[in-house]
Amino acid sequence: MEQHSLLTDSTVRQGIKNGKILFGGNKNLKIYGTLKCTSGKRMKRKNRVFFTSEEEALSMEYRPCGHCMKTAYKKWKNGFIQ
Numbered sequence: 001m002e003q004h005s006l007l008t009d010s011t012v013r014q015g016i017k018n019g020k021i022l023f024g025g026n027k028n029l030k031i032y033g034t035l036k037c038t039s040g041k042r043m044k045r046k047n048r049v050f051f052t053s054e055e056e057a058l059s060m061e062y063r064p065c066g067h068c069m070k071t072a073y074k075k076w077k078n079g080f081i082q
Helices: 009-017 054-059 070-081
Strands: 023-026 031-034 048-051
Touching: 023 054, 048 054
Parallel strands: none
Antiparallel strands: 023 031, 023 048
16 A cells, blocks of 8 residues: 555556556545546545555455445445345
8 A cells, every 4th residue: 555645646657557556545434446436536635545456455444435346335335234
């Protein structure tokens, strides 16, 4: 996990281009999603973190976004209800 506030814009672009940054998350809400998510784009830079994989986000106890990752979110949510 890397904090956006500690990275330069060019480092973020390179990470995305090289496939090292695949998901973004909100460190306060503990939610992760795709980089194209409209909810994630509204997030403040100081709250944004980046992940290299879904497994990394899940291992850090982040949950999937209900907007851009509906299937994963439903699966996550149903796991807590049952």
